[in-house]
Amino acid sequence: MTLKTYLPILDWGRRYNRQTLTSDLIAAVIVTIMLIPQSLAYALLAGLPPEVGLYASVLPLVAYAIFGTSSALAVGPVAVVSLMTAAAVGRIAAEGTADYASAAIVLAALSGIFLMAMGLFRLGFVANFLSHPVISGFITASGLIIATSQLGGILGIKTEGHAMPELLHSIVAHIGDINWYTLAVGLVSLGLLLWIRYDLKNWLARFGVPKGVAAIIVRAGPVLVVFLTMAWSALFDLKGKGVSLVGEVPQGLPLLSLPSFNLDTIQALAVPAIIISIVGFVESISVAQTLAARRRERIKPDQELIGLGASNMAAALGGGYPVTGGFARSVVNFDAGAATPAAGAFTAVGIAGATLLLTPFLAVLPKATLAATIVVAVLTLVDFSILKRAWTYSKADFVAVAFTLVGTLIFGVETGIALGVGASILIFLYRSSRPHAAIVGQVPGTEHFRNIKRHKVDTVPGVLSIRIDESLYFANARYLEDLVTDQVTRNPGLTDVVLMCSAVNAIDMSALESLEAIRHHLDDMGVRLHLSEVKGPVMDRLAGTEFIEALKGRVHLSQHQAMQAISGRSGEDEQAVPLPSTVAG
Amino acid sequence: MTLKTYLPILDWGRRYNRQTLTSDLIAAVIVTIMLIPQSLAYALLAGLPPEVGLYASVLPLVAYAIFGTSSALAVGPVAVVSLMTAAAVGRIAAEGTADYASAAIVLAALSGIFLMAMGLFRLGFVANFLSHPVISGFITASGLIIATSQLGGILGIKTEGHAMPELLHSIVAHIGDINWYTLAVGLVSLGLLLWIRYDLKNWLARFGVPKGVAAIIVRAGPVLVVFLTMAWSALFDLKGKGVSLVGEVPQGLPLLSLPSFNLDTIQALAVPAIIISIVGFVESISVAQTLAARRRERIKPDQELIGLGASNMAAALGGGYPVTGGFARSVVNFDAGAATPAAGAFTAVGIAGATLLLTPFLAVLPKATLAATIVVAVLTLVDFSILKRAWTYSKADFVAVAFTLVGTLIFGVETGIALGVGASILIFLYRSSRPHAAIVGQVPGTEHFRNIKRHKVDTVPGVLSIRIDESLYFANARYLEDLVTDQVTRNPGLTDVVLMCSAVNAIDMSALESLEAIRHHLDDMGVRLHLSEVKGPVMDRLAGTEFIEALKGRVHLSQHQAMQAISGRSGEDEQAVPLPSTVAG
Known part of the structure; x- marks a missing residue:
């Protein structure tokens, strides 16, 4: 078996016949x-x-x-x-x-x-x-x-x-x-x-x-x-x-000789x-x-x-x-x-x-x-x-x-x-260090979420859903921090931020630190951080980290489930506390 | 405005008062x-x-x-x-x-x-x-x-x-x-x-x-x-x-001097x-x-x-x-x-x-x-x-x-x-050159698709949905080719392959060539190639390429819509041609 792998001639040699000989x-x-x-x-x-x-x-x-x-x-x-x-x-x-x-x-x-x-x-x-x-x-x-x-x-x-x-x-x-x-x-x-x-x-x-x-x-x-x-x-x-x-x-041909x-x-x-x-x-x-x-x-x-x-x-x-x-x-x-x-x-x-x-x-x-x-x-x-x-x-x-x-x-x-x-x-590294990100909303009639700038989608007030289109690693970790902070300060009425991770194929330690920083920052502002559509291999690593343990929000299977869970809970909250936009206003 | 950007002192200097002076x-x-x-x-x-x-x-x-x-x-x-x-x-x-x-x-x-x-x-x-x-x-x-x-x-x-x-x-x-x-x-x-x-x-x-x-x-x-x-x-x-x-x-202090x-x-x-x-x-x-x-x-x-x-x-x-x-x-x-x-x-x-x-x-x-x-x-x-x-x-x-x-x-x-x-x-490049990929199926009761190895999901016979968890670029282009070819040869009854691109944040020219090769290969085998959940910036590039023009399948907004479209069509086909598995059998 192993010999045949390293000596393919043993494989095709067995099947050699007059027809292949003529062709060859x-x-x-x-x-x-x-x-x-x-x-x-x-x-x-x-x-x-x-x-x-x-x-x-x-x-x-x-x-x-x-x-x-x-x-x-x-x-x-x-x-x-x-x-x-x-x-x-x-x-x-x-x-x-x-x-x-x-x-x-x-x-x-x-x-x-x-x-x-x-x-x-x-x-x-x-x-x-x-x-x-x-x-x-x-x-x-x-x-x-x-x-x-x-x-x-x-x-x-x-x-x-x-x-x-x-x-x-x-x-x-x-x-x-x-x-x-x-x-x-x-x-x-x-x-x-x-x-x-x-x-x-x-x-x-x-x-x-x-x-x-x-x-x-x-x-x-x-x-x-x-x-x-x-x-x-x-x-x-x-x-x-x-x-x-x-x-x-x-x-003629030279004799065999060692170099x-x-x-x-x-x-x-x-x-x-x-x-x-x-x-x-x-x-x-x-x-x-x-x-x-x-x-x-x-x-x-x-x-x-x-x-x-x-x-x-x-x-x-x-x-x-x-x-x-x-x-x-x-x-x-x-x-x-x-x-x-x-x-x-x-x-x-x-x-x-x-x-x-x-x-x-x-x-x-x-x-x-x-x-x-x-x-x-x-x-x-x-x-x-x-x-x-x-x-x-x-x-x-x-x-x-x-x-x-x-x-x-x-x-x-x-x-x-x-x-x-x-x-x-270098071009590849440069591009992945400045990833594309989109704020997403729900495509009407589906459970699918897409970029609000490219599609007609529905959004929920007080909830910001960001889809980040790159694995999170050292070269773009700080970029993510800046992006989220920037978006959150621009939207003062927020109660929840959902990071949709369908395009996040890995999160390294530097990015984990950035996520912790983002979580801290949002905690300070009274905004819950959620994750959605986290892939298996990524979740395997995150499970048990302080980041996940201390998360005020949740990790949702899909973006749609995240939005349902948040909207449902927001509905309850409305009875107890003023509306998010009122809080900010 | 610009001056204040480069000389922050102009900004905080204006607001300077006795209290900040004492603290400082x-x-x-x-x-x-x-x-x-x-x-x-x-x-x-x-x-x-x-x-x-x-x-x-x-x-x-x-x-x-x-x-x-x-x-x-x-x-x-x-x-x-x-x-x-x-x-x-x-x-x-x-x-x-x-x-x-x-x-x-x-x-x-x-x-x-x-x-x-x-x-x-x-x-x-x-x-x-x-x-x-x-x-x-x-x-x-x-x-x-x-x-x-x-x-x-x-x-x-x-x-x-x-x-x-x-x-x-x-x-x-x-x-x-x-x-x-x-x-x-x-x-x-x-x-x-x-x-x-x-x-x-x-x-x-x-x-x-x-x-x-x-x-x-x-x-x-x-x-x-x-x-x-x-x-x-x-x-x-x-x-x-x-x-x-x-x-x-x-x-004392030295006099100012140019180095x-x-x-x-x-x-x-x-x-x-x-x-x-x-x-x-x-x-x-x-x-x-x-x-x-x-x-x-x-x-x-x-x-x-x-x-x-x-x-x-x-x-x-x-x-x-x-x-x-x-x-x-x-x-x-x-x-x-x-x-x-x-x-x-x-x-x-x-x-x-x-x-x-x-x-x-x-x-x-x-x-x-x-x-x-x-x-x-x-x-x-x-x-x-x-x-x-x-x-x-x-x-x-x-x-x-x-x-x-x-x-x-x-x-x-x-x-x-x-x-x-x-x-x-090097570690980053190595990892992205051998990306994670998953065969996905529908999570029951949702429009969400996940890895068949990690979740209880429903699949449709004859349709193979692969989610590839990385941007496609030169370092992993050939890997994708091998992966798809390997999967297709293992599943002889296939009629459709859907590449779910939710995690594909970029496709460079080398990867485009690989996609073309994959398409050719699938065409030869009578298998349709579809794409789903292709992101805006990626689709902008792909639009108009020979790859998209010659695609036998379609580009679907979501994986769910892809499956619906394919199943619907498969249903019609069942009247005219034998079932996919029968073809292969």
């Missing part, structure tokens, strides 16, 4: 074709040799197949995590050095350990603090940064930095170094890739190619562009004309590893949940953490760099019919084969082709519509999006996301 | 007598020459009288702020140097500017984030640290540090240096002060001294101890016996100044509000910020150090009958006079007497009962108290309070 194999072929150029390109984006992208697309996929719960998630190098890797590793090592590559391996190992620990301790909820606006702003900004950084590759000039100001500055500074052959390769690749993505399908349809075949050709398009530009490069000696090529790469940890590297990479882990997890879980919902499947967030943790540990062992579940690739995997996580393992076999076959030819591949591949891939990440939607829905969400977007563009990925999370938490 | 004068005499030894002692605690305490008790009181709104608050040096001053200034200058004193002046100036700015921009709510448990834990820990630090003064040995580990270590290390004459002075002072505080009143009563006179004698007690030990010191040449004395102090700002000092003191300001403000506003409530007066928090800001600026101009409203002293002021802030101004005159008269004699005052004064004063700060009360009421509040208490003891005041605030915010 077809999906694996399509994803492999898509993954080859992407993994080369993303490694380059991460500042690593392109073959590292292939290494990161073998073992991690096998690990996810064993530990993961999503049947459609395609794990491997992705754009945003590659950018974050470059930003993190670039701070402690120079690109192209052995230190750089081994730091990337350590980063993958740390990320794997962290994800695994989060999964084992069931800390997946931490990822919830990356709100939707923050993620959207972050992904759009990352897309823009990545596209800009690849401009250099297409123009054949060097770019520096992982945030907009440095990138733009380095492009402007080196604009004179444009290599026109590189630019030609870059623009042709870009044009072809865009044409393949947006027009090829319709074009093939016109020639009567069946839809299924057309879809596969479209997926294979980027690989064809890679082969085309390799041929161009070899035939016309682009290297001699100053075009930057991938160059010699070691043949070489040292304390300085770990200290420098711990925080980036945590951020990369959380961002990667959120990206991965979002697509996994979306795809699972379409098939009425459930994925288990805590087990997904373990699956992604295992993938990153595998990436470290196999000479790769941090990986996660990619959005576009997973959708392709899903559409191609991947039935179980085994599809990922078959993809790994495909990539391993491709690595053995391709490496001899990679030497002549122009880097501009890979830059174009990245630009086309990240175009889908950039989505400004979130700004407009957030603006329309809520200014607070807009501030969170804008803050993250601008922060990431200017200060880079880590600071940007920290600013976004910080801003969204 | 009597209160001022009593507070002056109490303040003299305290101000000397607290300055010593802050690492400053004792006379600085007197300087800090003149101009700040006048400034508060002009700008403050509390008739009872007695501003001046207080224990906790003195400890925080020592911790902050001790990091950038050595005790006893001119740099140290001028850094304390800069700290007062920065604190004054910060408080004033908070008041002008109406940012008083920031102080609410210091929850009651955090403040309690912090004050108790500060009291313990202060008492321990004064042990050295009583034993005649040197102590170092402003947190427990260093303090205890330095006491143990120097325990061999005890000066027995100092210890004698210290213990006699301590004994006398404790006797005065706890027994003198009863003792005097036995001799038939009237209560009012007895109270004044008790207040004057500490000053008598000061005079007594001064005489002892002078007559028996305690200095020659190695007892540490206050020593020569400049006569000498330099950028390094400001940078080093900015954060401590902010923390001191907020802690001082919270301490001050708590006592001011408590006392105001007893007299049915209102104090204005934002104007209090301006009043305390002006006091600290005045402290900086007059050669003092950070001040705030003291608890014990304000209670004495209140009990003595202070009728307006003018009582503070009269106290200032008293202290100024005492400074002129006392300074010649201060040279012979043993520091041990002042240490004993502090120990007795801070005893009231230490209150462990908060730990027990918090434990009983809520484990979360207990964690906040314990975290602040232990953090402050071990790491000192600034880190301690930061840990406490951080912990209480």
Whole structure:
């Protein structure tokens, strides 16, 4: 039972049959074709040799197949995590050095350990603090940064930095170094890739190619562009004309090796590893949940953490760099019919084969082709519509999006996301510290009580019913005190105040002190304090406190019962004492 | 109108008469007598020459009288702020140097500017984030640290540090240096002060001294101890016996002078100044509000910020150090009958006079007497009962108290309070990220709906009503998705799900996405989603969103109306389609 929880393969493996095998194999072929150029390109984006992208697309996929719960998630190098890797590793090592590559391996190992620990301790909820606006702003900004950084590759000039100001500055500074052959390769690749993505399908349809075949050709398009530009490069000696090529790469797959940890590297990479882990997890879980919902499947967030943790540990062992579940690739995997996580393992076999076959030819591949591949891939990440939607829905969400977007563009990925999370938490705290409150009255003909400002309601003279729309806690405790005191001094004829607690989900000790102060204050003024609709968990705590013991009024099950009880009693009082309004008058 | 808001003196000054003058004068005499030894002692605690305490008790009181709104608050040096001053200034200058004193002046100036700015921009709510448990834990820990630090003064040995580990270590290390004459002075002072505080009143009563006179004698007690030990010191040449004395102090009051700002000092003191300001403000506003409530007066928090800001600026101009409203002293002021802030101004005159008269004699005052004064004063700060009360009421509040208490003891005041605030915010966020939710049914004979687990309620087959007890926002959006999906898969016969939103005070964009996902999911399963009791401000936002437009169910005013509408419709459906449970069965 427990073993099956931690090793989902034991579950779906038992039900594996010829039909699922066929589905998985077809999906694996399509994803492999898509993954080859992407993994080369993303490694380059991460500042690593392109073959590292292939290494990161073998073992991690096998690990996810064993530990993961999503049947459609395609794990491997992705754009945003590659950018974050470059930003993190670039701070402690120079690109192209052995230190750089081994730091990337350590980063993958740390990320794997962290994800695994989060999964084992069931800390997946931490990822919830990356709100939707923050993620959207972050992904759009990352897309823009990545596209800009690849401009250099297409123009054949060097770019520096992982945030907009440095990138733009380095492009402007080196604009004179444009290599026109590189630019030609870059623009042709870009044009072809865009044409393949947006027009090829319709074009093939016109020639009567069946839809299924057309879809596969479209997926294979980027690989064809890679082969085309390799041929161009070899035939016309682009290297001699100053075009930057991938160059010699070691043949085959690297041997398994343990990452070489040292304390300085770990200290420098711990925080980036945590951020990369959380961002990667959120990206991965979002697509996994979306795809699972379409098939009425459930994925288990805590087990997904373990699956992604295992993938990153595998990436470290196999000479790769941090990986996660990619959005576009997973959708392709899903559409191609991947039935179980085994599809990922078959993809790994495909990539391993491709690595053995391709490496001899990679030497002549122009880097501009890979830059174009990245630009086309990240175009889908950039989505400004979130700004407009957030603006329309809520200014607070807009501030969170804008803050993250601008922060990431200017200060880079880590600071940007920290600013976004910080801003969204502060906004939440600020809003809950100034809660909405309403004076309520009875909706005629019902037992329902609503805001007197929004609904036609009946009120009882001498009784003030306040509905406070927030849990009561330290940040708003004093606010409540002020509100009640203010209302009571404004209504001198009062005999009873009812706090309708239907929206009060918790009362902490600071708020309890405030309630005591309110009670004291009302006692002094001869006004009874009542509570109504106090929720079970809140009442459990309040029961037995001095506040409740000394309450002159009562705790009523519903606001309606509170009003009935008070009106009834007021009626009796009228015989004995003057009317409340007379007392005050 | 506006001028009167910012200068409350214009308001109460108009109503000033002979009666208020008499009350204020009597209160001022009593507070002056109490303040003299305290101000000397607290300055010593802050690492400053004792006379600085007197300087800090003149101009700040006048400034508060002009700008403050509390008739009872007695501003001046207080224990906790003195400890925080020592911790902050001790990091950038050595005790006893001119740099140290001028850094304390800069700290007062920065604190004054910060408080004033908070008041002008109406940012008083920031102080609410210091929850009651955090403040309690912090004050108790500060009291313990202060008492321990004064042990050295009583034993005649040197102590170092402003947190427990260093303090205890330095006491143990120097325990061999005890000066027995100092210890004698210290213990006699301590004994006398404790006797005065706890027994003198009863003792005097036995001799038939009237209560009012007895109270004044008790207040004057500490000053008598000061005079007594001064005489002892002078007559028996305690200095020659190695007892540490206050020593020569400049006569009279210092001239007004602008603090000498330099950028390094400001940078080093900015954060401590902010923390001191907020802690001082919270301490001050708590006592001011408590006392105001007893007299049915209102104090204005934002104007209090301006009043305390002006006091600290005045402290900086007059050669003092950070001040705030003291608890014990304000209670004495209140009990003595202070009728307006003018009582503070009269106290200032008293202290100024005492400074002129006392300074010649201060040279012979043993520091041990002042240490004993502090120990007795801070005893009231230490209150462990908060730990027990918090434990009983809520484990979360207990964690906040314990975290602040232990953090402050071990790491000192600034880190301690930061840990406490951080912990209480994290606890709040954690709890709101895992909200309580209840499946609800109708309380028989009412239109009220409550938790089926806690109340005897009626439910309708095929209809699931979930009341979610938290605002929906990024941290719990996914939680809600999981909850609803889980409930729906467990109840296969469902036709309708009603989300009762009486406790949902806000829905942010992330939560809106989750609601959309829930709607999609339910649509796919042929289950209608309804909302009920959506609050006005929440509905304002939701109106016009795709979520509401595409809702298969409806938004009902009350849960009762939702159930009526659904049951009515279910009734019709029964004619056409099989019963919901039959569909599932």
